[in-house]
Amino acid sequence: MLTEACGLRFGFQQEEAILDGLDLEVRRGDVRILGGESGKGKSTLMRLLIGLEKPLPDETGSVSGQVFLFGEDIWEVPRLRVRELRKRIGFVFQNNALVSNMSVLDNIAVPMRYHTDLPDDEILRSARRWIDNLLLTGHEDKRPAHLSLGMQRRAAMARAMAMSPELVFLDEPTAGLDAKNSEIMLSLIGNLRALSNVAILMVTHDLASAHFLGGRIHLLLDGRLRPARTYEDLVQSPDPRERELVRDDQETRFG
Amino acid sequence: MTFGIGKRIVGAITWIGELWETSLPGRAGRLLVQVVASPFAGRPATARQIGEIFLQQTYYTAVEAVPIIVILATLIGGVTLIEFATVLPRVGNSDFLGDVMVLAVLRELAPLFTAFIVAGRTGSALATFIGNMKVHGEIDALESMGIDPVRFLVLPAVLGCTVGMVCLSLLFTASALLGGFLVAHLLAHVFPGSLGLDMELPLYLEKVSGALRLMDGLIMVLKPAAFGLAIALLACMNGLSLGISSHEVPQGTRAAVVQSFVSVVAMDGIFAAIFVIPQLTGVMP
Numbered sequence: 001m002l003t004e005a006c007g008l009r010f011g012f013q014q015e016e017a018i019l020d021g022l023d024l025e026v027r028r029g030d031v032r033i034l035g036g037e038s039g040k041g042k043s044t045l046m047r048l049l050i051g052l053e054k055p056l057p058d059e060t061g062s063v064s065g066q067v068f069l070f071g072e073d074i075w076e077v078p079r080l081r082v083r084e085l086r087k088r089i090g091f092v093f094q095n096n097a098l099v100s101n102m103s104v105l106d107n108i109a110v111p112m113r114y115h116t117d118l119p120d121d122e123i124l125r126s127a128r129r130w131i132d133n134l135l136l137t138g139h140e141d142k143r144p145a146h147l148s149l150g151m152q153r154r155a156a157m158a159r160a161m162a163m164s165p166e167l168v169f170l171d172e173p174t175a176g177l178d179a180k181n182s183e184i185m186l187s188l189i190g191n192l193r194a195l196s197n198v199a200i201l202m203v204t205h206d207l208a209s210a211h212f213l214g215g216r217i218h219l220l221l222d223g224r225l226r227p228a229r230t231y232e233d234l235v236q237s238p239d240p241r242e243r244e245l246v247r248d249d250q251e252t253r254f255g
Numbered sequence: 256m257t258f259g260i261g262k263r264i265v266g267a268i269t270w271i272g273e274l275w276e277t278s279l280p281g282r283a284g285r286l287l288v289q290v291v292a293s294p295f296a297g298r299p300a301t302a303r304q305i306g307e308i309f310l311q312q313t314y315y316t317a318v319e320a321v322p323i324i325v326i327l328a329t330l331i332g333g334v335t336l337i338e339f340a341t342v343l344p345r346v347g348n349s350d351f352l353g354d355v356m357v358l359a360v361l362r363e364l365a366p367l368f369t370a371f372i373v374a375g376r377t378g379s380a381l382a383t384f385i386g387n388m389k390v391h392g393e394i395d396a397l398e399s400m401g402i403d404p405v406r407f408l409v410l411p412a413v414l415g416c417t418v419g420m421v422c423l424s425l426l427f428t429a430s431a432l433l434g435g436f437l438v439a440h441l442l443a444h445v446f447p448g449s450l451g452l453d454m455e456l457p458l459y460l461e462k463v464s465g466a467l468r469l470m471d472g473l474i475m476v477l478k479p480a481a482f483g484l485a486i487a488l489l490a491c492m493n494g495l496s497l498g499i500s501s502h503e504v505p506q507g508t509r510a511a512v513v514q515s516f517v518s519v520v521a522m523d524g525i526f527a528a529i530f531v532i533p534q535l536t537g538v539m540p
Contacts, residue, residue, distance in 0.1 A: 052395050080297050086401035097396035100387070111400040114304055114407065163400070 001071060002026050002167045002199050003049050008065035009056045010041065010048055017056060019045060020223030021065070026167060026201050031193070031215030032228065034203045035245060042203040042220055043094060046169045049201070050089060051075070051082050070166075087115050090160030090168040090198075094175055096152040098144040104155045105131065105140040111163050130158035134188055150181035154188065161192060170202040174209065186212050207231055207246060219245060279514060283485070286405070286492050290413055293406035305411040312415025316377045316483075317422045323372060325434065328427040331368060332435020333442075335359055340439065353462030356432060361467075362474050362531075365427040367523060370482040373420050374515035378490040381412055382511035385494025386504040394495065404495070413487040420483025421476055428475065432463055470530060478526055485522060486515045 005024045011017035018041040026032055034042045047053040049067055051074045058064040063075045069085045077085075098107045108127040112118060118126075131140050134154040144152055153173060160168055173189065174182040186209050193200060193213065200213065208231055210217045216228035219242055226242070234246045275281040294300035339355050385408060388394050394404050436459050493511040497503040 047395075050399055052398060083297070083398075083401040083403060086399060089399070091396070091399035093392055093396060093399075095392055097392040099393050099396070100391070101384075110397075111402065114400070114402050115298075117301075120303070159400075169399075 001068065002028060002030075003070075003201070004066075004068040005045075005049060006066045006068075008045075008048060008067065009058075010044060010053065011056055018223060019048070019220075022220075022224050024049075024218070024225055026199055028166065029197050029199055031200045031210075031213045032202070033207065033210045033213070033215045033217045034201070034220055034225070035205065035207045035217055036220035037245070038205075040220055041223070043171050045220070046091075046171055046201065046203060050086060050091065050169065087111070087163055088166050090163070090165040092153070092156045092160050092168070092170045092173055094171040096144065096149075096156040098152060098155055098159070100144055103141050103143060104136060104147070104158075107144070107155060108158045108162050111159065115163065127158075127162065130162060133161075133192070134158045135184070150177050150184065153177065153181075153185060157185075157188065157192075161196075161198075164196065165198060167199045167201065170200060170204075172203055172205070174204060174206050182206065189213060207234070279518075282496075283488050283492055286409070286488055286495075287484075289405045290410050290488070293403060293410050296403065296406070300406055300410070304407065305414070308408065308411035309415045312377075312381075312412045313419045313422075315380070316373060316416050316419025320372060320376055320419075320423055321426065324369065324423050324427050325430045327368060327372070328365070328430035329434030329438060331364055332360060332431030332433075333438030334435075335364065335431070336435045336439040337442065353459075353464075353466035356435075356463055357466040357471060360431045360435075361428050361471055362478075363523070365424050365431060365475075366478040366482055367519065369420060369424040369427045369479060370486065370519040371516065373416070373423065373483060374486045374512055374519065377416055377419070378486045378515045379508050379512050381416070381487060381490035382494045382508045383504060385409075385412075385491055386497045386507040389495060389497045390499055390501055390504060392499075409487075409491045409495075412491060413484060416487035416490075417480050417483035420479045420486070424479035425475065470534075474526070474530055478523070481522055481526075482519050485518045489514045489518060 003024075003026045005022055008019055008022040008024075009017050010019040022045065024032075024045070034045065036042055044053055048055060050069065051067070054075070055063040055065050055067070067074050069082070070088060072081065072085060074082050074085070098104075099110065102110070105124065105127050108130050109123050112123045112126060113120070116123070128140065131137055134157055136151060136154055136158065139147060139151060139155075144155065147155065157170075157173070170189070174185050177185060186206075189200070189202075190213055192198065200215065202209075202213075202215070207217055210231050216230060217234060218225040218228050219234070220226075221241060229237075231246070234242050237243050237246075276285075294305075336352075336356060339352055339359070343352055343355070385394075388408075394408075397404050397407060436456060440456075490511045493507040493514070497507045
């Protein structure tokens with residue numbers, strides 16, 4: 001098991017839990033897509049899974065529910081151990097969160113420089129390979145602010161893949177991109193998956209991308225995840241709220 | 256009865272502990288402990304991890320501030336020397352010019368004025384830089400890669416600012432003592448007889464160097480180092496404590512600068528208590 005959440009409860013205030021008793025498992029090679037209404041905790045769930053947010057306390061004062069990363073409870077093990085575990089994941093944030101005063105090349109090299117003793121020329125060679133893989137050739141010396149949104153997203157993706165992770169978290173990887181760039185992004189994610197069989201947990205409103213990546217969709221409704229379904233199953237779902245979310249997705253895609 | 260008193264004592268200690276935890280010295284102290292521990296947490300820190308930001312910070316703190324420090328120090332040194340050179344003969348103590356210049360410039364003016372410049376330039380820039388990283392999710396991105404922001408950002412920034420502050424304070428001292436003399440000497444030539452500054456440079460230098468003691472050397476390094484450390488820690492602490500909204504960045508910057516000014520003056524008082532008061536009372540030579 002790569003990551004697992006059991007009975008997770010989270011809210012920005014105790015009385016308003018947006019995630020309430022949520023369970024999730026991601027296994028090696030899985031592609032899981034999280035859909036649902038905006039502002040209902042999908043991105044927060046991703047942050048909870050790597051320990052960037054802390055679940056609400058239970059009645060005893062400890063965190064409610066458990067989050068396991070590579071089999072270890074991240075709220076039980078020391079912080080240093082959590083950082084060790086995070087070396088095995090990649091995370092693409094919705095706003096890309098590239099370090100603004102570093103070039104694209106340095107952004108991609110950062111985790112390798114920090115975590116390995118590899119010589120710098122080898123690190124830069126590896127970073128350049130990711131730059132080529134993600135169609136950023138010629139932009140390696142630019143600062144993130146000088147790139148288009150699509151390029152920034154691909155640079156964030158390259159950084160996430162730099163340490164050859166076993167699991168990648170993608171928070172809205174196509175948000176804000178035009179149709180062509182969305183397609184390029186999904187195609188690159190598909191290629192990376194084909195190359196490395198990395199497991200993917202992706203938050204998106206573009207539920208049809210599940211088709212493309214061969215993944216199954218969990219809808220986040222009422223603070224809990226519905227069982228994983230295919231896109232076709234959701235289109236024909238007897239639950240009107242599920243059909244509504246898929247309809248919204250189709251309208252977003254096709255206007 | 257005994258149990259009740261014990262409970263109250265424990266309660267009072269807990270309350271003091273909580274108060275300390277949330278106070279400015281408590282929070283800065285906690286960050287300092289993290290900074291000191293960070294090179295040894297996990298894989299030992301390498302020069303590659305901290306070198307680049309350390310060099311950038313030292314360059315920004317020390318090298319880029321050289322012109323403003325030299326100009327400011329020369330003017331302040333000149334004014335101070337003219338004042339002392341004018342006043343000391345009136346009280347019949349011209350021989351103490353070297354002592355008072357060392358005391359005023361080296362012990363007080365250089366560390367304080369340099370700290371104010373560093374707090375205004377480096378402290379504000381560092382708080383803004385880290386604050387922007389925080390609100391734009393870059394700190395979270397570092398965390399998501401298993402990178403400790405304290406080791407990666409705060410440690411090299413604190414080291415760079417501390418080293419830069421010591422270098423600048425030494426430069427301020429040299430500029431104030433020498434440049435100040437030149438300014439005052441020039442004025443003495445323009446207005447002959449109006450100023451009591453009638454000595455030549457070799458004699459002046461002899462007076463100043465004769466007034467220097469080991470304690471002055473210690474103060475010359477320890478004070479600016481402590482000020483630089485405090486300024487960098489407060490800047491990083493305020494930057495890291497921001498939330499996710501851009502409007503918090505200027506507030507964090509303002510807090511960092513104001514806290515730095517107050518802390519530097521408070522620490523100056525502590526240094527006086529440690530180094531000067533024992534000398535006055537004869538405890539220390």
